[in-house]
Amino acid sequence: MVNPYNYLYIYYFDGVPKIETPIESSNYFLGTWIDDDVSFLFFSEYRDDIIQKILNKNPDINLIEKYEMTGEQWHGDKIEPYYVNDLCIYPPWNTPDTNDETIKRIILDPGVVFGTGRHQTTEDCLYLIHRLCTKHTIRTVLDIGTGTGLLALGAAALGSQVMACDFNYLAVKTTLNNIKLNQFEDKILVFQAKGEEILSIPCDLMVANIHYDVMQHIIESPAFLEKTHFILSGLLNSEVKKVLTSLSQKKVHIIERRCPDGIWNTILGKNLNTT
Numbered sequence: 097m098v099n100p101y102n103y104l105y106i107y108y109f110d111g112v113p114k115i116e117t118p119i120e121s122s123n124y125f126l127g128t129w130i131d132d133d134v135s136f137l138f139f140s141e142y143r144d145d146i147i148q149k150i151l152n153k154n155p156d157i158n159l160i161e162k163y164e165m166t167g168e169q170w171h172g173d174k175i176e177p178y179y180v181n182d183l184c185i186y187p188p189w190n191t192p193d194t195n196d197e198t199i200k201r202i203i204l205d206p207g208v209v210f211g212t213g214r215h216q217t218t219e220d221c222l223y224l225i226h227r228l229c230t231k232h233t234i235r236t237v238l239d240i241g242t243g244t245g246l247l248a249l250g251a252a253a254l255g256s257q258v259m260a261c262d263f264n265y266l267a268v269k270t271t272l273n274n275i276k277l278n279q280f281e282d283k284i285l286v287f288q289a290k291g292e293e294i295l296s297i298p299c300d301l302m303v304a305n306i307h308y309d310v311m312q313h314i315i316e317s318p319a320f321l322e323k324t325h326f327i328l329s330g331l332l333n334s335e336v337k338k339v340l341t342s343l344s345q346k347k348v349h350i351i352e353r354r355c356p357d358g359i360w361n362t363i364l365g366k367n368l369n370t371t
Contacts, residue, residue, distance in 0.1 A: 097189040099175065100126070101167030104208065105139040111157035113137075113150050126208050127266045134160075138208040171206060173214045180222045183250055185213050188277060200253045203277040206244050207270040213246045217329040220354045220362035221305050222250045224327050228301060228364075229254035234325070238299040240291035240314070241306035241330075245271030245284070251301070252283040259297055261289040295319035305329040305362075308339075315342055324370045329362035336361035 104126070112128070112135045119125055126138035139146070144162075151159060168174055177186035185202045186192050192201075206212050213219070225247060228234050237251040242260035248271065251258050262268050271286045291304060292313045302323040304314060308331060314320055315328070326348075331339060336353070340363070343350065347368040354362045 099167065099187070099189045100140050101170070101175065101206070101208070103140070104163075104165055104167055104170055105142055106163040106165070106170075107137045107139070107147050107159060108161045108163070109135045109137065109157050110160050111135065111154070113154040113157050115150060116153075119146060119150075127269065129208065129266050130264070170208065171210065171212045173212045175206060175212050178214065180219060180250075181226045183222065183226060183253060185246065202246070202249045202253055203274065204244060204246055204249070205270070205274055205277060207266070207273070209244050209264075209267050209270045211243060213244065216357045216360040217305050217331075217362055218246060220356070220360075221247050221303060221327055221329050224352070224354070224362065224364045225250050225301070225303065226254060228325060229256060232300075232325075234300045236299040236301070238294070238297055238302045238323070240294075240302065240304040241310075242271050242286060243267050243305075245274045245286065247303050247305065248284050248286070249274060249278055249280065251303075252278075252280045256283075256301070258284045259294075259299070260284060260286045261291065261294055262286075263288065263290050292317065299323055301325045301327070303327045303329075308332075308335040311335075311339060312342070315339060315346075321346060321348075321367050321369045323367055326365050326367065327362065328365070329360070331361040331363075332359065333361065336363065339363065 124139050124141045129136040175187050177192045184199045185204050188203050234256050237256045237258045239248040239260040242262045248258045248260040268288045275284050295317050296319050349366045352364045
């Protein structure tokens, strides 16, 4: 398989255009990222001709700007194999050459969703998921803001049943593709939803690598205290102080706070209400 993201052509619209099925199903169309009332269309080749057809069929929508960049520039990192403990994460076009049967392989096609899995918060979450799943019985995991699905894939590879959600439809499609690549259809269920709307789902571990503005609502929900363990991430130093202050008012035990780069924070904790 050849890396389909070597070069990206990105078109930025001030709305969400309707795209005809032949375009969506073509090899050169990589997806649509929708953010409120703007959208980004991704192509693997120069397609100004297609964009003009889309504009003609969507007269109320305008093209704001277009970008050309490599996939690595878009993701901000190289798309290559790497390890977190005994988990080997790699893209489908670059399979690592190893016969080590103790290694758990995870195929990750990042698509055009931000991130290759190498962001500090993602690696810290995966490290802590591995720690919990190898030292405790973690039967069920709820992954809020799943993105490419990497954390859900990691938990599934370690033996858990996972429910994963993201409010962004492209992220859900990307995760679904990664579930199929890893043949985890019987281990992971992914769906589109806001994290604060699905907190009533019971689980042994809740993982939320998300923005602080969503995080603050989640930790104040009564359903949060029903989760046995939790991993909260995606927090800058000023934000993690607010989260820790809020958690100090609840019956929880903070097991570990990770911030190896001095910028991004990840918290592992246990709800004492569930013991």
